[in-house]
Amino acid sequence: xxxxxxxxxxxxxxxxxxxxxxxxxxxxxxxxxxxxxxxxxxxxxxxxxxxxxxxxxxxxxxxxxxxxxxxxxxxxxxxxxxxxxxxxxxxxxxxxxxxxxxxxxxxxxxxxxxxxxxxxxxxxxxxxxxxxxxxxxxxxxxxxxxxxxxxxxxxxxxxxxxxxxxxxxxxxxxxxxxxxxxxxxxxxxxxxxxxxxxxxxxxxxxxxxxxxxxxxxxxxxxxxxxxxxxxxxxxxxxxxxxxxxxxxxxxxxxxxxxx
Amino acid sequence: xxxxxxxxxxxxxxxxxxxxxxxxxxxxxxxxxxxxxxxxxxxxxxxxxxxxxxxxxxxxxxxxxxxxxxxxxxxxxxxxxxxxxxxxxxxxxxxxxxxxxxxxxxxxxxxxxxxxxxxxxxxxxxxxxxxxxxxxxxxxxxxxxxxxxxxxxxxxxxxxxxxxxxxxxxxxxxxxxxxxxxxxxxxxxxxxxxxxxxxxxxxxxxxxxxxxxxxxxxxxxxxxxxxxxxxxxxxxxxxxxxxxxxxxxxxxxxxxxxxxx
Numbered sequence: 001x002x003x004x005x006x007x008x009x010x011x012x013x014x015x016x017x018x019x020x021x022x023x024x025x026x027x028x029x030x031x032x033x034x035x036x037x038x039x040x041x042x043x044x045x046x047x048x049x050x051x052x053x054x055x056x057x058x059x060x061x062x063x064x065x066x067x068x069x070x071x072x073x074x075x076x077x078x079x080x081x082x083x084x085x086x087x088x089x090x091x092x093x094x095x096x097x098x099x100x101x102x103x104x105x106x107x108x109x110x111x112x113x114x115x116x117x118x119x120x121x122x123x124x125x126x127x128x129x130x131x132x133x134x135x136x137x138x139x140x141x142x143x144x145x146x147x148x149x150x151x152x153x154x155x156x157x158x159x160x161x162x163x164x165x166x167x168x169x170x171x172x173x174x175x176x177x178x179x180x181x182x183x184x185x186x187x188x189x190x191x192x193x194x195x196x197x198x199x200x201x202x203x204x205x206x207x208x209x210x211x212x213x214x215x216x217x218x219x220x221x222x223x224x225x226x227x228x229x230x231x232x233x234x235x236x237x238x239x240x241x242x243x244x245x246x247x248x249x250x251x252x253x254x255x256x257x258x259x
Numbered sequence: 260x261x262x263x264x265x266x267x268x269x270x271x272x273x274x275x276x277x278x279x280x281x282x283x284x285x286x287x288x289x290x291x292x293x294x295x296x297x298x299x300x301x302x303x304x305x306x307x308x309x310x311x312x313x314x315x316x317x318x319x320x321x322x323x324x325x326x327x328x329x330x331x332x333x334x335x336x337x338x339x340x341x342x343x344x345x346x347x348x349x350x351x352x353x354x355x356x357x358x359x360x361x362x363x364x365x366x367x368x369x370x371x372x373x374x375x376x377x378x379x380x381x382x383x384x385x386x387x388x389x390x391x392x393x394x395x396x397x398x399x400x401x402x403x404x405x406x407x408x409x410x411x412x413x414x415x416x417x418x419x420x421x422x423x424x425x426x427x428x429x430x431x432x433x434x435x436x437x438x439x440x441x442x443x444x445x446x447x448x449x450x451x452x453x454x455x456x457x458x459x460x461x462x463x464x465x466x467x468x469x470x471x472x473x474x475x476x477x478x479x480x481x482x483x484x485x486x487x488x489x490x491x492x493x494x495x496x497x498x499x500x501x502x503x504x505x506x507x508x509x510x511x512x513x514x515x516x517x518x519x520x
Contacts, residue, residue, distance in 0.1 A: 131426070
């Protein structure tokens with residue numbers, strides 16, 4: 001039984017193809033202007049990795065910001081439903097899932113069966129979303145992956161006073177002008193990011209196990225800062241955390257056809 | 260009797276010199292990296308305009324973000340108190356002052372005597388402050404001083420759905436890419452910003468007459484948008500709204516000098 005999940009986010013589009021309980025292939029691309037094109041492209045890539053064609057997919061679930069515009073899906077489900085499902089599938093003991101996307105952040109609480117019992121979302125304010133990191137990485141001249149690595153080398157950490165992305169941006173420029181090292185500044189950026197996310201996470205109530213999904217979970221600096229702030233170990237997932245939404249969509253697809 | 264008020268803000272510094280009840284000099288400069296430097300420079304400019312020296316100033320009150328670094332101020336007062344005082348000096352019926360600065364916004368309610376009864380403040384989020392318009396002007400390649408006029412030419416105004424400066428910036432870029440008219444976008448931006456400031460003001464209950472102070476009040480598009488968002492006519496200052504904080508400080512300096520003599 002071959003099924004697929006497709007997650008069209010604001011910055012990246014992801015696809016996962018599942019054969020029973022095995023991930024056959026996965027793909028991540030940058031989102032273009034049109035969600036339908038991004039979806040087609042990522043799915044074509046995932047299908048070619050798996051050596052399959054569209055006809056081999058028995059059921060496909062779509063999710064993400066552009067989910068209503070994916071032409072080939074049978075059902076579209078919320079990101080909350082898909083991230084929770086994907087996290088539970090990978091880590092059945094997960095009770096708190098923190099998903100940080102390119103333009104939003106969500107904290108979800110799951111029961112033992114993986115049902116979402118509570119969630120909070122921030123998509124109103126760029127602080128605490130991937131967008132915050134993107135803006136800061138840009139000023140520092142890093143790509144997003146470097147931001148996490150570099151921050152771990154901080155020697156004389158500083159902290160940002162502002163929450164707002166616009167104010168924090170001015171602070172980062174000020175610190176650069178004051179000749180603070182980029183690793184010290186990067187560490188402050190990740191710390192500020194984590195502080196904002198921690199507020200959302202605490203509001204759903206932290207229960208173990210805790211895991212993180214979405215692209216920002218690849219930033220080791222944010223993950224360790226969040227572990228310190230929440231005083232809890234964040235369990236690492238065995239796949240790229242950015243794919244969890246698409247994986248959850250595929251798991252939903254599998255259940256739709258009785259798998 | 261000469262008195263002065265000096266308002267050192269985050270983006271600009273202002274000084275007002277009064278002779279008895281007349282404003283004889285007022286100056287606005289861009290802020291320097293050091294508040295002390297800003298204070299000296301703007302005060303020197305105002306003194307030159309008045310044709311007097313510092314020795315002739317009997318009393319000077321400092322206000323604004325950098326108020327504790329003004330070497331020649333004999334006392335400091337909060338921006339809230341000074342904006343209330345300055346607005347009231349110019350328009351005695353004023354009961355509410357909405358001050359939008361470069362990096363903050365304040366709503367101040369005054370009692371019948373002109374004392375501050377209640378206030379609300381936003382300096383945590385750039386949305387609803389001068390910075391919002393500055394960022395949007397930059398993204399659209401428009402001069403800040405042209406934004407207001409441009410917004411009046413709107414024929415089919417857009418609605419900006421994002422409140423966050425960062426998200427709104429992306430939104431207007433995609434509106435431009437969709438071929439929307441610049442003036443229609445400009446109108447939408449003013450409306451969005453006015454909405455944000457209006458909720459700050461409504462949070463402390465509106466009380467007429469209402470006036471607007473701070474640099475953003477010079478933007479006529481913003482002035483009108485705020486009137487629309489509040490559903491009331493605002494009283495317009497005949498003086499540069501950016502100097503009201505410094506004026507209020509000067510009025511306080513006058514009271515101090517009168518009290519001590």
